[in-house]
Every structure is written in structure tokens, then in C-alpha cells.
Amino acid sequence: MKLPPFALHVPRTLDEALALRAALGSDAKVLAGGQSLLPMMRYRMLRPYALIDITRVESLARLDTAPAVRMGAAVTHADVERCERAGALFDLLRAHAAEIAFLPVRSRGTVVGSLVHADPAGDWPLLLTALDATVELASLRGRRAVALRDFIRGAMDSDVQVDEIALAATLPERASGLVRWGRCKLMHRAGEFASASALALQGADGQWACWLGAIDPGPLALPATAARLPAAGGLLPPRRDIAASALDEILAARPHVDPLAASRHAQAMARAAEQAWQGVAA
Ligand SMILES: Cc1cc2nc3c(=O)[nH]c(=O)nc-3n(C[C@H](O)[C@H](O)[C@H](O)COP(=O)(O)OP(=O)(O)OC[C@H]3O[C@@H](n4cnc5c(N)ncnc54)[C@H](O)[C@@H]3O)c2cc1C
The missing domain is CATH 3.30.390.50 (CO dehydrogenase flavoprotein, C-terminal domain)
Known part of the structure; x- marks a missing residue:
């Protein structure tokens, strides 16, 4: 099925992305990997008039591994799968990422998008809740951090305000001590x-x-x-x-x-x- 018409905005900086998010209102959506959003649009479950593609914002593509793991909002499942850092935590993250769908989905779908989407069958909500992750969010009003256990309020329901973009998911440093x-x-x-x-x-x-x-x-x-x-x-x-x-x-x-x-x-x-x-x- 064809996608319904929409305006595509491709900001290059976070400031630009946040300004768009504030200006476009609740009928616009953030586009990350599009692996959940685009199928929902194809089936007319959602009809946003505008999409804000955040994957070109360089600062959101960072995957930091020390002192704590921090996955920016444009980090894909495949980026995690390719992470070369040694240790039990990284073996677990790689194994978890590698079992999500198929490579084309893993190369586009993002970890943070999966948390925002909050599908109970999603793989990241389980692992990152168990590891006690925090989600960082930003809007023109400021920044906040929410424990993932509170961020996911229920099936397909996460705590993102209409003018906010989720920036990253961060693990506590103690997660690196996984045995x-x-x-x-x-x-x-x-x-x-x-x-x-x-x-x-x-x-x-x-x-x-x-x-x-x-x-x-x-x-x-x-x-x-x-x-x-x-x-x-x-x-x-x-x-x-x-x-x-x-x-x-x-x-x-x-x-x-x-x-x-x-x-x-x-x-x-x-x-x-x-x-x-x-x-x-x-
Ligand atoms: C064939 C297929 C098989 C799949 N199998 C699995 C599987 O086995 N396990 C699994 O866990 N997942 C699976 N998925 C889902 C996939 O992992 C998705 O990529 C993921 O659920 C959503 O991430 P995304 O980056 O594609 O988000 P998108 O589809 O771009 O967005 C999803 C929702 O989150 C919002 N959003 C995304 N990022 C942000 C942000 N940073 N800030 C604010 N809002 C945001 C969007 O507006 C949208 O409402 C599968 C998908 C497909 C198509």
C-alpha cells in the first residue's frame, strides 16, 4: 500500500529538530527508522501531515560505551550488533540486537524508536528495562530524564510530550559489571x-x-x-x-x-x- 501524502522535514541539528517539533504540533510525527511508523501509515492507522526525520542529526547517531552505555536516538539495532567493545554486557547487547527481525529492519530501526513505540513484544523494552535504563528527552522548554520503567506507561504508550524528542537511552554504570x-x-x-x-x-x-x-x-x-x-x-x-x-x-x-x-x-x-x-x- 502507498503511503498517504506528508511533508518531510530533515533537520541537520538538534536545535532545528526541536524547533520543528514545537512548531508542527501533534499531527506531525518524529521519524526515526520508520520500521513501525511507516507500516502504520501504510495501513492508515496514522495519517501525520508532516514527518521530522531525526536520523541526519549527527549528535543523535552516537553510541557511547564508556563510562556508561549511551545510545543516541539515531542508533540502529545493527549499530549495536556491530559494536566491538568486549565484555558480558556487550555480548548480551549484540546477541539481543542480532535476533531482531532481519538485517534490512535492523539497519534502519532504532533502539530509542523501539522504546518510544513501546510495543510489548519489542525486544529493547525488555532488556533495557531489566538493565534499568533511563530515557533522555528534550524540547524547547528544556531537558528531562525518565527511568524507562516509568517511561513505558503501558502497551504502545510512552511518556513523550507532543513537543519532545527522545534523545537517547542510557544504562547505569553498574550495568557494565554484568557477570x-x-x-x-x-x-x-x-x-x-x-x-x-x-x-x-x-x-x-x-x-x-x-x-x-x-x-x-x-x-x-x-x-x-x-x-x-x-x-x-x-x-x-x-x-x-x-x-x-x-x-x-x-x-x-x-x-x-x-x-x-x-x-x-x-x-x-x-x-x-x-x-x-x-x-x-x-
Ligand atoms: C518486519 C519487521 C519485523 C520486526 N521485528 C521486530 C522484532 O523482532 N523485535 C523488535 O523489537 N522490533 C521488531 N520490529 C520493529 C522495529 O524494531 C522498529 O524499528 C522499532 O519498533 C521502532 O523503531 P524505529 O526507529 O523504526 O521507529 P519509527 O518507526 O520511526 O517510530 C516509531 C514511533 O516512535 C516515534 N519516535 C521514534 N523515535 C522517536 C524519538 N527519538 N523521539 C520521539 N518519538 C520518536 C515515532 O514518531 C513513532 O510514533 C520489526 C519491524 C518490522 C518492520
Whole structure:
């Protein structure tokens, strides 16, 4: 299907982009990778009269890796996949990026666009929530930073005001101390969105965090399941015990989730924990 008509603005500086964002109002949209916005326009779910393409603003294309990871709003999934920095955190970021769709989508779609879009099945909302990321936003009124856990308010609902542009997603420095990780993305077919998705992360303090994605309305922490994973040494509980613990937590926290789907999420959690325990990242 053809795109409906729109005016395209391609600012080269952030000041120019913010001025356009303020002037064009709520019927204009920011265009990042266009991998969610353009399909929605093709299907006439959205009809913005103007798009502000932010991908030519040089300062938004930066991917900083030290002292903390900061991904500018024009950083694509493929940029993360190509990042050469060593360490468990970067192995995890690369593996996560590499499993998003196919290369043409990864070469255009952006990490920050994915957070703003807030699709519950999106991969970045899960990982960056688990890593306690912050989103930086700017408008002509000033700048602010919001914890991603608050930024995503629900399915397809994020905290971006009509005159704002999200500038970057930043990880706390402690994320660089990640020791082990495991992830399991279940898909009906390779390259699709997740039908269930799980992460098990062990920080430098030995503590585990267990998270699920692709679950309405957004990422779900499983603290009781995380508490069952041994800090160091010891034995990992059997897969069925981890899955049973995860299932209890899912059904308690999200009683609306279909029991079969909940069971798939719980199995994904057990597999992620096993992968982390086997030290894939070590
Ligand atoms: C075939 C296909 C398969 C896919 N599979 C997956 C998958 O497996 N996992 C996954 O996570 N994603 C998947 N995606 C989605 C893809 O990752 C998108 O790129 C992503 O969801 C949105 O990023 P974008 O840069 O393309 O944003 P856009 O489509 O450009 O924008 C999305 C929305 O966010 C707004 N926006 C974007 N950036 C900003 C900003 N900086 N400030 C303010 N507003 C902004 C836009 O106005 C729009 O409303 C898939 C997409 C396709 C087409």
C-alpha cells in the first residue's frame, strides 16, 4: 500500500529538530527508522501531515560505551550488533540486537524508536528495562530524564510530550559489571516478534534479576524466581522448579494472561536461567 501524502522535514541539528517539533504540533510525527511508523501509515492507522526525520542529526547517531552505555536516538539495532567493545554486557547487547527481525529492519530501526513505540513484544523494552535504563528527552522548554520503567506507561504508550524528542537511552554504570546472562526469545518463525521472551541477569554483586517480555502490558520482573538462583557455586534448581516458580509469579502478577501462554513464558524463563548458569557470557 502507498503511503498517504506528508511533508518531510530533515533537520541537520538538534536545535532545528526541536524547533520543528514545537512548531508542527501533534499531527506531525518524529521519524526515526520508520520500521513501525511507516507500516502504520501504510495501513492508515496514522495519517501525520508532516514527518521530522531525526536520523541526519549527527549528535543523535552516537553510541557511547564508556563510562556508561549511551545510545543516541539515531542508533540502529545493527549499530549495536556491530559494536566491538568486549565484555558480558556487550555480548548480551549484540546477541539481543542480532535476533531482531532481519538485517534490512535492523539497519534502519532504532533502539530509542523501539522504546518510544513501546510495543510489548519489542525486544529493547525488555532488556533495557531489566538493565534499568533511563530515557533522555528534550524540547524547547528544556531537558528531562525518565527511568524507562516509568517511561513505558503501558502497551504502545510512552511518556513523550507532543513537543519532545527522545534523545537517547542510557544504562547505569553498574550495568557494565554484568557477570552472567541468559536469554530466550521464542518466536513462531525466525525473524518475527517474540511470542515469549525471558532474561536472567547476574550482576557484579552476585544478585540475579529475572525478567519476562512479550507480555501485556509490559516487561515483568520475577523477583521470587530470581531469589531461587544461587549467587555463586551451589546447584541450579531443576528446570521444572524454575518454570513452576516463574509460572506462579506470572499468574499472580498478570492473572489475565492465558495459562498456556504463561506456561510458555515460564519455560522461556527456565531456559534463560540455564543458559546464564552455563556461562554463555563467561
Ligand atoms: C518486519 C519487521 C519485523 C520486526 N521485528 C521486530 C522484532 O523482532 N523485535 C523488535 O523489537 N522490533 C521488531 N520490529 C520493529 C522495529 O524494531 C522498529 O524499528 C522499532 O519498533 C521502532 O523503531 P524505529 O526507529 O523504526 O521507529 P519509527 O518507526 O520511526 O517510530 C516509531 C514511533 O516512535 C516515534 N519516535 C521514534 N523515535 C522517536 C524519538 N527519538 N523521539 C520521539 N518519538 C520518536 C515515532 O514518531 C513513532 O510514533 C520489526 C519491524 C518490522 C518492520
